[in-house]
Amino acid sequence: MRQEERKTIHAAIIGAALFLLIQIFRTPLGHIEDKDVLLAFYLILGCCTVAFGFAIFAQGWLLFSNKLSKARLYTSALFLGVCIFDFLHVLSFAGIPGIASYISYEQSLWLLTFSRLASALGIVFIFCRADQPVSVDSKHKVFRNSFLVILLSAALFGFGNLIVPGLAGYPWVETVRDLMNMAVLFVYLLGVGIIVYPGKIEKSASLLIIIRSLVFFALAQVFFMNLFSVGDLDYLFGMLSSGVAYYLLLTGVYRLTIEEPFQENQQAEARINYLAFHDDLTGLPNRRRLMQRMEEIVIQSEKDKSRGFSGLVIMNINHFKNINDSLGHYAGDLLLQLVSQRIGSEVRVNEELYSMGADEFAFLMTERTGLENCLVRANELLRLFETPVSLESGEYHISLSLGMSIYPGDGDTAEQLIQNADTAVHNAKEQGVDIRRYIPAMQMKAKERLKLENDLRRALERGEFYLVYQPQVLLETEEIVGMEALLRWNHPKRGLVSPVDFIPIAEESGMIVPIGEWVLRTACQQNKTWQNAGYRPICVSINLSMRQFLQPNLAGKIGAILQEIGLDPSYVDLEITESMTLDKETAFDQLNRLKRLGVCISIDDFGTGYSSLHYLKNMPIDRLKIDRSFVSEVMEDSNNAAIVSTITSMAHHLKLKVTAEGVENKEQLHFLRQQHCHEAQGFLFSKPVKAEEFELSFLKPLLEMPS
Template identity: 50%
Template sequence: MRIRAEEQTTIIQGVIGLAAMVGVIRLSAWNDFPPGADALIQTMHLLAGLMCLAVSFAIFAQGWILFIDKLSKQRLYTAVLFTMIGILDILYAASHGDVTLLGFKPGGSLAAWFLVISHTLGALGMLRIFAAEDQQVNGHQKIAMFTGAGLLSLVVLLLLNRYQASLPSLFDLEFGMFILRAGIPLLYVITAMAILYRHRAERPPAIMTVTRALLFMAMGHVLLTFPTGQGGDLAQAAGQWYMGISYYIVLKGVYRLTIEEPMRGKQLAEAQMKHMAYHDDLTGLPNLRQMKEQLGEFLVFSRACTGVAVINIDRFKAINDSLGYSAGDKLLTELGSRLSALEGQQQRVYRMGEDEFAVIFPELPDDAAAEERAKQLLASVDPAVLIDDTEYHISLSMGLSVFPNDGDAVNQMIQYADMAVHHAKENGVDFMRYDAAMKQRTQSKVELENDMRKALEREEFFLEFQPQISLDTGKMVGMEALVRWNHPKRGLLPPSEFIPLAEESGLIVPLGEWVLKTACLHNKKWQLDGFEPVCVSVNLSMRQFRQYNLAERVDAILREVGMDPRYLELEVTESMTYDIETALDQLHRLKRLGIHISIDDFGTGYSSLYYLKSLPIDRLKIDRAFVKEVMYDGNDAAIVSTITTMAHHLKLKVTAEGVENEEQLEFLKLQRCHEGQGYLFSKPVPAGVLESEFLSRLAG
């Protein structure tokens, strides 16, 4: 166990006190004192007694006056205890000094009784106070304690006064001598050990101070009970000084234990709360709140340009989804450390939240210098990150706004830098400087999101269906449901304009559920109308796929519509299967419903073939990017050929997307591709057109 500083102090002072006690005892054995020594010794004894009285009063005042609104039980009980001890010490000093006080006649016998009562009360009282849990007490308890102690003291003093003549001399009793000279010092030592044992876990410094006081009390009592005589008087005077020192240590210990340490603890808690309020828990970097305050100071006092850069980790969501949140946390911590290492007097690094960091570049000569500094910082970040013994390469995007040209307020500067970084990501570049056009585009995006929230209620969304054609028979064997938005002001909007926004805002979940239900309603209606049943395919978004109750929601829709599950196919992307354990669980739960599952845009991700064979899927859909160049690019042709061959071996269906001409069709037939989907067969059409031009042919 490591010895703390306060424990070292207790040991050192205890050894010094013990050595001094032994020295006094040895000196007391020397009886040849110079003339006038008696008067000096008596004066020392009297001064020590006055010191004990003064310190006892200080302990009383500490419990009676200081911080009475939050009075500690330990402080109150110590004040009561030393009030009683102080009274007994006055009577002991008077009796020892041949002074009649309060009717008590001087004499060694009575002084010994006062000494025994005082020190027994002190040892037992200290044991009761400091070996117990501290609590808060109120003013009524304080008055009751002092009143009770006063009455008890009065009763004891009256009894002693009445029977003082018949009190036996403790020095004449063998048991009395043992109690006087050995029992009470032993009681002090036992009390100290009990208090230390009670606080063995936390070992607060103030408790060590109290323990130190008890040791000095024990040594002081040994000296006070030294045999009388000129040497004995010296030992007793020294013992009284020891008691005065011990009282002062008690005063200091109680103050530390009940006032200083709680106050320091409160200050520490406040400092920790302030640190938590102004720093990020994960990275330890200053947070957005601190950034705003410091940026405000820079903008007020700066006479030059100040740059604000927001840094975003590209595809951070995919990292979280594929590697797990713990890996994402490690990445954020590592990036925070690297940015901090690059921090200097010319820049400050902050974490804004999620996957965004911010940097302030103060006191720059112009906009060009701000842009140059920002680009240098971005280029200085090492992209290689080691996570769980595997090296990954990350890319960062940065947006920059510059005071005073771009804005003159704190929130403006941060908002504009944030706009710039999001536009950089959308445009596929790593750095962009804010310009006014971004604000207009962002406002338009916000308005579109707001309109989208109302669009479902207003029934502005509708479905189109693109047929899926068997390459062997030329007949429609399925169809893919695609959502469209007829905006009241902007007209017909393509999915590329609102689907990413729906993903970002979370609206994709209710929208995706609407698409699923509406597609099933259409398909069920066609079946009821007598058309040959075909399967309808519906795309799932990442947010939908991660819903814990997705299978239950799909099952509820199928039951509500009354459609057989085998006529529904859900399309997922490769990125959804990065977290293979979660993906397997979700897919198996969906598969148990009896629906079909396909992998959409296959070939554009990085699916492991080992995991692919474990997935409960029915179909692979070759991405249109490979089909488009299949007649001109040998690599694309090889990829399509490989996918179809692999699918046949895995006993999976293959659908090629984006089939636009006969040459592509013939190539796909040669590769034994099962189905095709694209403009060669039909563009996406409304439900009525699909019914009249495709379903009717099946009926015929």
């Protein structure tokens, strides 16, 4: 239980105990006959109560004007009126000359009753509702309304001042006041109940203080009601309880409307500041914080030349995009958290781990003796991932690429050091190595890559792409039965750009989607053109990228293109890779939608991925394409020969066709025939050629062959 909750319970117990003790000792207390002393104490307590009431008004209306809220303004306006009437009651009740002659004893009691009733109803109305901030205009509006209420109360008091003396002899007047006092007590207790309910919701410390004030208001009202008459001491203890209630209310209002909002703002600012310098997913300091830290290191090193080397390592998860795309973003986020935890658990003194966003992390090493020491530590980080990472769908082996920059030497500013380390890690990924330290030549290559990406974005609209076609032959007869459409880029200044150079850039930038759609449309249109020219219909194979395959409307797009061109779907073969099928549910759903179009589906580069044979047998595919890396060394490497033989045999049992890629000599062709491979493509038959040459070399001869 929180401390404020205990205080609230203790306040209720103390109030009840105080009342009971007074009732127990009411006989000896009743013998106190010096009424002047009692009235003096009453006057002192009453003035303290009025002072607290005015403090509530001053705190809400005059102080902290930049922290306005409706609860503050209404409370201050309420207690401005209440403390005025309390002050008049205290002065008249104590018999102060000049006041008592205008306000009689009976009128004084009515003032007290109306004051308690107003405070009870006002507190319940104000604090049983959600508080809201207000503008300066609202403040004036509340003040105006409150002033009208005060004027109305004064008018009622003036009217009552005329009526009450004439009703003094009627017994029912006392009964009415007693009923009003009981109603006031009920309202105070009702306020406690409303604020406390529902009990399961945790109350703020300020509301608990206000509840305590209501408890003492209720206790004061019990004394004022004088149910167990012990003389003027009832009013004295009632005023004492009122003073405690006013003080608690003053404290509670301050905390509710000023202190707690200020603390909430501080917490919000701290949270914003935390988010500004930390990664929300991993909780690690982010790039902005790394920039600050590197700037500190540079400044400290300039002041103290004896400081050791500092090494900055940027770490990138290899093939993270495939995992994220195939297993889903939840699995990708989980992988990032597991990677950060595995590295973070190995952080030592003078080492710091940062998140750079996406799939990149930064590892900062300070106070190092030299480059060799940094390289040794970087290799230790790589070995952390020799064991697989466990995700919900299974265990996965992942690897990292590391790029390193050293200070001093690889940059004079924090920005240069981070950028150079980032350049080094991208160079490591391109070169297929684990670790690369930054060298200036990498910067030139990075700039070239950026320029190539910019050129790639304009290549499609400028018509710089074209297709080449490589024939696919039936091994049994060496007859042309199909062709694969391959993308080429004729750059206006660079000339022919290798697909190895621009396809990865297109994938990373997202340009592969519009480019892939252009390839699909162009290849299908070319195939339909040849069919319209009277050539024997053959199938055209078209590669799909991961980004294309994951499009939810892919089947609809392809169907619309085929319908627009008028090409029979059976003459289209869509090639996917094994990595696209890691997310089995998504892959099966997409493949089934594509199959309903009537197209053929092949798995390209089969054997290089991680397809499960259990899923493979249920997958709606038509063909396996054996990767060229196995075919090229089939005569020199018995393991490759065994792999090709196994894939071919498995495909036959699954009633799938098999196409071998990269066939370059007769020995390979002979081996594939022995394995009963259905089809093949490679330089032995033809390199990829443009549409005109393909038509002359392979389609026209088909016209002379019997159908």
